[in-house]
């Protein structure tokens with residue numbers, strides 16, 4: 001009831017309780033300024049558990065302040081709320097030229113206007129309907145604001161589909177038979193949301209452009225995760241039931257083939273029993289895990305372990321954890337309730353002893369998303385009091401937070417995989433993946449991940465042809481996790497000898513770009529800028545502000561057309577690199593270059609400016625373009641980050657004619673000491689064709705030595 005009074009009812013319709021204590025509220029919510037550019041409204045009586053409380057977010061206040069103090073970005077009287085019949089109904093305005101982005105990890109659409117979703121954590125089933133691995137209830141408008149519905153429930157959202165009788169801008173009905181402009185989806189001026197429950201917390205984020213809205217969201221959630229350096233090297237996951245000898249042999253093969261390898265992932269078979277899991281080593285296949293992991297470390301490879309968190313009756317954990325598990329089982333394994341301190345501690349102690357203490361570097365937490373057929377139903381209950389629906393929405397968050405803390409307590413950074421997430425996950429060390437495997441849609445997921453504070457890998461498994469294999473290898477090397485997942489197919493980078501050299505080239509290119517990529521992730525951590533970003537976040541969209549795009553002349557801003565164009569097949573990596581992947585059947589493609597001069601990464605040659613160019617890239621390379629003034633720091637193509645030591649020669653590539661700068665970040669690459677200020681940033685600068693380096697902060701490791709400037713555009 002306390003929250004009820006936080007709602008100011010401007011139009012004062014009805015507020016009160018009837019005899020059954022049902023709540024009725026209707027009016028405009030009031031907004032409290034939480035941090036610079038961020039407002040919250042607590043409407044009615046929200047559930048005590050929400051997405052951000054589960055994620056345990058710790059906003060980066062200073063970084064938020066640096067972004068300035070904008071005004072509330074919407075007309076407050078256009079935001080309406082009603083609480084009735086046990087549900088909360090929200091309305092937000094939508095202008096005619098406005099585009100909406102976000103709403104989680106969708107695989108088909110980048111533009112969300114006109115879509116209807118029920119946001120529900122699930123394995124992606126081939127249709128964008130809200131059921132996905134990270135159905136984050138956060139949307140971002142092209143007009144420079146974002147709305148987060150902070151509820152751990154199945155949320156319905158109608159993005160510009162409903163038409164209301166009381167519309168401020170009613171349109172005249174048209175006759176379908178005689179009017180060629182008739183449309184089945186006339187202009188709707190609202191986003192409508194239904195939240196089950198008698199209240200909800202809503203958070204609004206302002207921004208001068210889409211990227212800044214997302215930055216605020218990520219900073220509010222604690223800033224993005226900075227992976228350990230080894231996490232950004234190449235990953236290989238071995239087939240199920242592999243033995244220690246087979247894994248060691250696999251690592252040797254990578255060395256023989258001279259292919260990058262930093263992490264080896266073990267799939268089902270390392271546990272004494274899986275589906276459900278014991279979280280104890282199989283003594284037949286892994287008689288001495290400590291020796292095995294050490295052996296791999298000596299070969300420069302870290303170990304990541306597959307698991308799902310459902311506890312097998314064969315595990316020594318079973319009896320201890322049983323009181324802290326839900327009413328339902330998954331594959332006859334019990335489901336720990338990580339909201340309870342006890343479950344977290346019991347699981348934590350077991351993991352520490354069996355796995356972390358022997359040197360395991362991280363996990364792949366599988367199957368926390370669902371498939372209704374095997375995960376708990378909504379009527380399940382958990383000892384913490386959570387219902388099945390809420391637990392479904394937050395289970396991915398819970399395991400991420402819990403496991404991250406295990407590593408944090410050891411002052412070790414981890415990096416791993418997870419199949420479910422939700423709002424609040426920006427600072428967690430996890431990358432999402434799935435079994436869906438459509439290459440084009442994997443790129444869309446990568447684009448969409450940038451709106452939702454999550455990371456995504458377009459992992460490579462198998463391919464029908466060498467071309468497809470190479471294309472997939474190229475894109476995965478330009479993603480947050482460069483990985484082959486050979487659990488079922490036993491593929492290796494050299495599975496298609498016809499294209500092996502090209503695969504090697506792109507993997508080594510990623511390795512030499514690590515100075516650029518690592519600094520990109522540092523920006524994610526400190527400033528909330530997504531490392532892999534939708535084109536909609538790029539310059540050219542940025543000044544659209546409150547003006548509708550019809551007011552912007554396309555002569556002045558050629559890229560304004562792109563607000564209308566849905567860009568699904570290209571994205572940005574870091575500040576200045578545009579990645580335009582190709583799919584198996586083509587060597588040519590169109591690339592949309594934002595305003596400003598753009599250059600070919602490989603040759604430094606001018607390619608275009610604010611236009612769509614057709615490129616003929618051939619098969620060997622993934623098309624990469626860089627902005628005018630771009631500075632790309634690179635280092636020698638090492639095979640493993642264990643070779644990334646002091647005095648790495650630094651090659652600084654410079655593109656175009658404009659002056660530019662780049663903040664090169666460095667630290668120990670392994671621990672959380674950077675959070676205590678132990679890091680170094682040096683500004684690489686180009687002024688009138690001259691390069692220089694300026695110390696910005698020198699308080700931690702600096703692993704670079706000799707510097708050479710390479711002006712690529714002659």
Ligand code: GAL
Nearest residue numbers: 267268306366434435485487
């Ligand atoms: C799937 C997962 C795959 C692989 C497999 C092992 O659920 O998505 O990547 O780990 O399980 O059984």
